[in-house]
Amino acid sequence: xxxxxxxxxxxxVGAGAPSRPQTTRTVDKPxxxxxxxxxxxHSFGSCAIEVAGPGEAPRxxxxxxxxxxxxxxxxxxxxxxxxxxxxxxxxxEAGATIVRPxxxxxxxxxxxxxxxxxxxxxxxxxxxxELDQRYGAATVRGPFGAVTVQSRLGAVTVEGAKxxxxxxxxxxxIVVRDVAGDATLTNKLEAITAxxxxxxxDARTSSKRIRIDDCGSAHAENRMEAIEVTRVKGAVSLxxxxxxxxxxxxxxxxTIEGKNQPVTIERVGGSLRVQHSxxxxxxxxxxxxxxxxxxxxxxxxxxxxxxxxxxxxxxEVRIQRVGGKVVAENSARxxxxxxxxxxxxxxxxxxxxxxxxxxxPADGKAHEIVLEAAGGxxxxxLPADASATLELTSTSGQLEAELPxxxxxxxxxxxxxxxxxxxxxxxxxxxxxxxxLRARRKAP
Amino acid sequence: MNSPDDxxxxxxxxxxxxxxxxxxxxxxxxxxxxxxxxxAAHAAAARALTKPAPLxxxxxxxxxxxxxxxxxxxxFDQRIAAAARSLVRPAPAHLLAAVRAAARxxxxxxxxxxxxxxxxxxxxxIAAVTLFLSSGDGRAAAAHPSLLTADAxxxxxxxxxKLESRADMLAARVATDPGAADDEALAPLLEEVAFVxxxxxxxxxxxxxxxxxxxxxxxxxxxxxxxxxxxxxxxERRK
Numbered sequence: 001x002x003x004x005x006x007x008x009x010x011x012x013v014g015a016g017a018p019s020r021p022q023t024t025r026t027v028d029k030p031x032x033x034x035x036x037x038x039x040x041x042h043s044f045g046s047c048a049i050e051v052a053g054p055g056e057a058p059r060x061x062x063x064x065x066x067x068x069x070x071x072x073x074x075x076x077x078x079x080x081x082x083x084x085x086x087x088x089x090x091x092x093e094a095g096a097t098i099v100r101p102x103x104x105x106x107x108x109x110x111x112x113x114x115x116x117x118x119x120x121x122x123x124x125x126x127x128x129x130e131l132d133q134r135y136g137a138a139t140v141r142g143p144f145g146a147v148t149v150q151s152r153l154g155a156v157t158v159e160g161a162k163x164x165x166x167x168x169x170x171x172x173x174i175v176v177r178d179v180a181g182d183a184t185l186t187n188k189l190e191a192i193t194a195x196x197x198x199x200x201x202d203a204r205t206s207s208k209r210i211r212i213d214d215c216g217s218a219h220a221e222n223r224m225e226a227i228e229v230t231r232v233k234g235a236v237s238l239x240x241x242x243x244x245x246x247x248x249x250x251x252x253x254x255t256i257e258g259k260n261q262p263v264t265i266e267r268v269g270g271s272l273r274v275q276h277s278x279x280x281x282x283x284x285x286x287x288x289x290x291x292x293x294x295x296x297x298x299x300x301x302x303x304x305x306x307x308x309x310x311x312x313x314x315x316e317v318r319i320q321r322v323g324g325k326v327v328a329e330n331s332a333r334x335x336x337x338x339x340x341x342x343x344x345x346x347x348x349x350x351x352x353x354x355x356x357x358x359x360x361p362a363d364g365k366a367h368e369i370v371l372e373a374a375g376g377x378x379x380x381x382l383p384a385d386a387s388a389t390l391e392l393t394s395t396s397g398q399l400e401a402e403l404p405x406x407x408x409x410x411x412x413x414x415x416x417x418x419x420x421x422x423x424x425x426x427x428x429x430x431x432x433x434x435x436x437l438r439a440r441r442k443a444p
Numbered sequence: 445m446n447s448p449d450d451x452x453x454x455x456x457x458x459x460x461x462x463x464x465x466x467x468x469x470x471x472x473x474x475x476x477x478x479x480x481x482x483x484a485a486h487a488a489a490a491r492a493l494t495k496p497a498p499l500x501x502x503x504x505x506x507x508x509x510x511x512x513x514x515x516x517x518x519x520f521d522q523r524i525a526a527a528a529r530s531l532v533r534p535a536p537a538h539l540l541a542a543v544r545a546a547a548r549x550x551x552x553x554x555x556x557x558x559x560x561x562x563x564x565x566x567x568x569x570i571a572a573v574t575l576f577l578s579s580g581d582g583r584a585a586a587a588h589p590s591l592l593t594a595d596a597x598x599x600x601x602x603x604x605x606k607l608e609s610r611a612d613m614l615a616a617r618v619a620t621d622p623g624a625a626d627d628e629a630l631a632p633l634l635e636e637v638a639f640v641x642x643x644x645x646x647x648x649x650x651x652x653x654x655x656x657x658x659x660x661x662x663x664x665x666x667x668x669x670x671x672x673x674x675x676x677x678x679x680e681r682r683k
Contacts, residue, residue: 022591044654045590067656069594106653114656116590135650136659153647153663171643171663188639189670207636207670223632242632 022067023079027088031058036127036145037096043134044103045117046154051142052122059122060099062088066115078110086117096130128163137172146181155190158183164199173208176201183215191225194218200234217252226261235270244279253288271306281312289324298333307342313349337371344369353432354379356442360386361426371430378432384444387422391429398436592656600661607668614675621682633678640671 031038035058040047045063052058064086066079085104090097101117109115118136123129125143133151139158140147146163149156155172158165164181167174170188175195182199185192191208194201197215207224217234220227226244229236235252238245244261247254253270256263262280265272271288274281277295289306292299299310299317307324310317317330320338328335331349338355341362346353353373360383361367369388371378382388382403392401399408399415406419417439430437592600615637618624625634647664651657 044650044657045659065590067591069597069656109653112655114591114654116654116657116659118590135657135663153643153650153660171647171667189636189643189667206632206639224636 021076022065023076023083024066025064025080025083025086027062027064027086029060029062029088029090031060031090031099031121031123032092032097033057033124035092035097035124037130038121038123038127039093039096039098039130039132040119040121041098041100041132042117042119042136042138043101044115044136045119046136047119047121047131047133047138049121049123049129049131049138049140049142049144051125051144056122058124060088060090061120062086062101063118063120064115065117066113068110068113078113082109082113082115086115088119096128126162165197174205192220272304340369341367343367344371346370347372347374348376348378349373350375352377352379354381355430356381357383357386359383360388360428364425367426369426369428371428372433373431373435373437374433375435376432377435378430378437380428380430380437380439382421382439382441384441385422386426386441387424388420388426388428389424390417390419390421390439392417392437392439393429393431394435394437395431395433396435398432400436400438402440404441590658591654592658592661594656596658597656597661600665603665604661604668607665607672611668611671611675614672614679618675618678618682624678624682627682630678630681633674633681637671637674637678640667640674643667644671 040049064083066083068075068078082104085108087102089100089102092098099121101119103117123144126145128145128147129140130148131138131140131150133149133154133156135153137155137157138149138151140149140161141157141159142161144161144163146165147158147161148166149158149168151167151169151172153171154169155174156167156169157175158167158179159177160179162180165176165179165183165185167176167184168186169190171190173190173193174185174187175193176183176185176197177195179196180198183194183197183201183203185194185201185203187205187208189207190205192203192205192210194203194212195214197212199216201212201215201218201220203210203212203218204221206222209225210220210222210227212218212220212229212232214231216232218229218232218236219238220229221239222243223241224243226246227238227240228246229238229250230246230248232249233251235254236247236250237255238247239257240261241257241259242261243258245256245258245263247256247264247268248266250267251269254265254268254272256265256274256276258274258276258279260278263274263276263282265274265281265283265286267285269287272283272286272290272292274283274292274294276292276297278297280298281292281294282300283290283292284302286304286306289308290301290304291309292301292312294312294315296314297312298315299312299319301308301310301318301322302320304322305324307326308319308322309327310319311329313329313331314333315330316333316336317328318334318336318338319326319328319340320336322340323342325343326337326340326346328337328344328346329348330351332351334352334354335346335348336354337344337346339358339362340355341359344355344367346355351373353371353376355371371380380392390403390406392399393414393416395414397410397413397415399417401408401417401419403417403419403421405421406417408415408417410416430439624630644664644667647660647667651660651664654660
């Protein structure tokens with residue numbers, strides 16, 4: 001157990017105890033009370049900008065710290081001399097108050113001396129803030145007007161701004177919350193999170209996740225990691241090469257360009273358009289129409305109010321419960337059509353086309369249904385109370401129809417069956433080229 | 445021959461000497477007082493071992509472990525906690541929790557030996573943390589969180605070197621793969637690596653001005669780890 005003591009001692013000493021003391025200095029400066037725009041430049045430490053309290057004068061506070069390694073004599077003097085050369089400049093320029101820490105030239109610094117500078121500002125509510133930040137985290141918190149932050153090698157957090165927010169980051173996560181206006185967020189190597197943004201969110205990064213929740217409208221682009229968009233009142237457009245997409249509760253139209261990774265969509269108030277390849281697409285509850293153009297993209301599309309167009313060669317496609325017209329095309333895999341309620345044009349090449357109808361027609365109208373399977377198979381299931389005129393053709397003569405009143409004729413190798421079910425309202429033509437066609441009625 | 449108390453005190457004194465300045469006398473007095481009180485509780489527990497009634501033994505044991513607060517308000521764990529609370533700042537919760545968890549897990553037969561060692565550990569931690577956290581103005585005795593201590597800097601440089609060496613190994617493997625540059629699927633990963641390389645260069649330039657800057661060191665570690673991750677993905681896809 002004495003080993004435990006040693007271990008703990010080492011952990012604590014190693015984690016935080018100084019090898020020698022450090023030197024600190026604080027520079028405090030008042031800022032003009034009536035200023036409405038601030039431009040802040042900072043580096044080598046964090047920058048925190050907050051709103052001054054009622055009656056509190058705006059001010060800037062720079063906390064400096066310097067240290068040199070080892071126990072060299074005179075280190076304190078070296079550190080003190082260096083920190084004394086540092087300062088905080090406040091000037092008026094082109095209608096804005098400029099705040100910037102001043103560091104001595106590198107040749108005035110002892111090579112082994114390390115330093116850091118943390119800047120804190122208390123500014124009036126409603127003022128515009130522009131921050132150029134390097135090598136430290138940046139935080140802008142409070143009901144400011146327009147906020148612009150440019151950051152290199154540092155995380156950025158902006159909260160509570162009333163005006164538009166623009167953040168250009170690199171190698172640091174960007175978080176924007178509770179913002180009334182638009183948010184334009186660009187990053188390179190880190191994540192972007194936008195929550196509760198009243199206006200439009202434009203978010204772009206390349207290798208970490210983008211998450212947008214509760215905003216007016218959104219556009220997002222990512223390359224390597226997922227985009228997750230939830231609770232957007234208006235339209236959303238997403239570009240996601242090599243990254244997963246999750247979109248839920250979108251009030252307006254949703255457009256997605258994707259590649260390689262899965263796309264999951266739930267509850268879209270407007271219409272949906274997806275262009276995708278090599279990744280699975282699962283889309284449900286679309287109020288408007290849906291267009292999905294894929295390549296090697298398995299598709300599941302369900303509960304669509306408007307018209308649907310799905311084309312995805314070399315992949316399984318399953319479409320169910322669609323109110324409008326359906327145009328569907330795939331190849332080499334199954335094409336499943338379930339409970340479609342409007343017109344249908346479906347073509348499956350080299351695969352299995354399966355169509356099942358719970359009601360035919362679903363709304364009493366004379367819908368036209370055309371099903372074609374080329375070089376594959378066609379399987380058709382009709383409701384017991386279907387009202388449809390049927391024309392079923394198998395060019396190879398493999399027609400299995402378990403339907404009452406079916407007339408079959410032979411034309412060369414082809415076998416053609418025709419029937420009128422009920423009042424024959426819907427027109428259904430099914431053609432299977434070079435393969436079997438089976439049609440049956442579901443038991444009542 | 446030294447008594448156990450003397451050995452314990454010597455260890456406390458050693459730990460204090462190992463730090464930048466000696467532990468405050470007040471702290472040592474409190475720690476020693478806690479030790480003596482705890483010893484009394486342990487002696488009671490040991491005496492109880494000879495009693496035939498198992499219930500009485502369980503009660504005393506529970507009191508020593510601090511699990512019967514009503515019966516033994518001055519039990520071992522409580523006294524340690526009280527000593528810690530009475531200091532200027534508490535020790536990090538996870539360290540005390542570790543010590544307490546270890547104390548509770550100790551088997552009863554080692555009751556006389558284990559708690560003292562644990563107490564030594566706890567006291568050492570308290571002493572170290574107190575010295576670590578106590579600070580003045582101007583020439584601060586404690587490390588400012590914005591700058592790494594010499595030890596932490598050395599550790600960070602060691603970690604960076606390890607990651608860099610791994611990244612360089614992977615980069616060499618990718619560079620000698622003639623097909624990697626033409627592989628369309630790898631293009632985004634290789635672009636990503638180029639971004640990371642550029643950020644690492646900038647980070648190193650900044651660190652040349654302030655080598656113990658903790659935020660920059662952390663960034664450099666993260667970026668280098670990211671570089672390793674990306675290059676490993678490239679290498680994996682080329683298999």
